[in-house]
Amino acid sequence: MLAARLHAYTDDMSEALSIDEVARPAVTGPDDVLVEVEGAGWCQTDNHIIEGMWTDYAPQDLPMTLGHENAGTVAEVGGNVDIVEPGDRVICHPHVTCGTCRPCRLGEDMYCENAQFPGLTTDGGFAEYLLTNERAVIPLPDGVDPTDIAPHADAGITAYHAAKKAVRELDPGDHAVVIGVGGLGHIGLQCLDAMSAAEITALDLKPAARDLAADLGAHHTVDPASADVAAEIEGITDGVGAQQVLDFVGADETTGYAPDIVAAGGDHHVVGYGGHIHEPSQALVNGEFAYRGTLVGRYTELQELVALVDRGDVELRTSRYDLDDINTVAERLEHGEIEGRAVVVPP
Numbered sequence: 001m002l003a004a005r006l007h008a009y010t011d012d013m014s015e016a017l018s019i020d021e022v023a024r025p026a027v028t029g030p031d032d033v034l035v036e037v038e039g040a041g042w043c044q045t046d047n048h049i050i051e052g053m054w055t056d057y058a059p060q061d062l063p064m065t066l067g068h069e070n071a072g073t074v075a076e077v078g079g080n081v082d083i084v085e086p087g088d089r090v091i092c093h094p095h096v097t098c099g100t101c102r103p104c105r106l107g108e109d110m111y112c113e114n115a116q117f118p119g120l121t122t123d124g125g126f127a128e129y130l131l132t133n134e135r136a137v138i139p140l141p142d143g144v145d146p147t148d149i150a151p152h153a154d155a156g157i158t159a160y161h162a163a164k165k166a167v168r169e170l171d172p173g174d175h176a177v178v179i180g181v182g183g184l185g186h187i188g189l190q191c192l193d194a195m196s197a198a199e200i201t202a203l204d205l206k207p208a209a210r211d212l213a214a215d216l217g218a219h220h221t222v223d224p225a226s227a228d229v230a231a232e233i234e235g236i237t238d239g240v241g242a243q244q245v246l247d248f249v250g251a252d253e254t255t256g257y258a259p260d261i262v263a264a265g266g267d268h269h270v271v272g273y274g275g276h277i278h279e280p281s282q283a284l285v286n287g288e289f290a291y292r293g294t295l296v297g298r299y300t301e302l303q304e305l306v307a308l309v310d311r312g313d314v315e316l317r318t319s320r321y322d323l324d325d326i327n328t329v330a331e332r333l334e335h336g337e338i339e340g341r342a343v344v345v346p347p
Contacts, residue, residue: 002347003065003127004326009052013330016050017066017126019323025123025131030080033132035092040125041069041151042329042342044183049120050330058121067126067344068094068119069153071146074137081134089146090137091306092125093299094118094154097135109299126326128346138303141310148318151183151341152305154296156316159188159248160305161297162269163195166244169267172197175237177261178218180248181209183341184271186216187314188246193217194313201236203229208339230260242266251275258291259283267292318343
């Protein structure tokens, strides 16, 4: 089968991956599920993997097939699999877990002690077939296209996971801020709107992104390039601040907003990454706010997100690309030229 493989870390996205002929994965374990990939979302994390940013955090043996946002049709299953059968359409949770370690027993499958992460630690879905397991596949409702929904396997569930944590702390009339209305942010904004009665303000540098935010439910939009963000949030919230901030950028500048825009006792959720947090400890004590990291989300949360999609509460803006165009996708995302999510479609 054909697969897009990373052979060496590089900053040059134009030749990042090569299309190789590799052996089709084989079902050998009783819980294995082989999926014929119909869509695999391209994520900013793929660019970071190519650059070698994950080498200190996850074991990687090159060459490796990338692609961790996967959906398609079940081709073959192991002898113990009973929730899906060949021909079923599924979306694949990106964490392939064991189910028996203590975190799994507690329902915290993102903390699984024996997990594999296709596209990050093992071969992923930028290929014709993907090997996963029964604990990672979720059957799709009739009428939901695997190609269109594929990015929800990571981008969607990550945004939903952050929004769900925020919603627990939001009462009607509270304020929430979404920083970055891109591939993840436009999903997170919709989740906030669907799941809470908060007043939502969206920040983005791009006029088109701010327009999209307004279309998707934001009550206010702010251009951080031309406005004083702290002053704008102070005015919108009558000086109280935002109880919850979802930062889908994660740059030094955006994490630095927190002391000035987060309400007392609130949270700044760091979803995007690449920057740093450089705040004096006294700022956290004085405002009693917290920075909270976000790592994908639970299997059950992907089920919940699929339900929101099926109900029409969350839509995904996507564009499709052939597997041969994969480096074009990497370059376009690197330059901020993709609106929403890019989906790679194997041959």
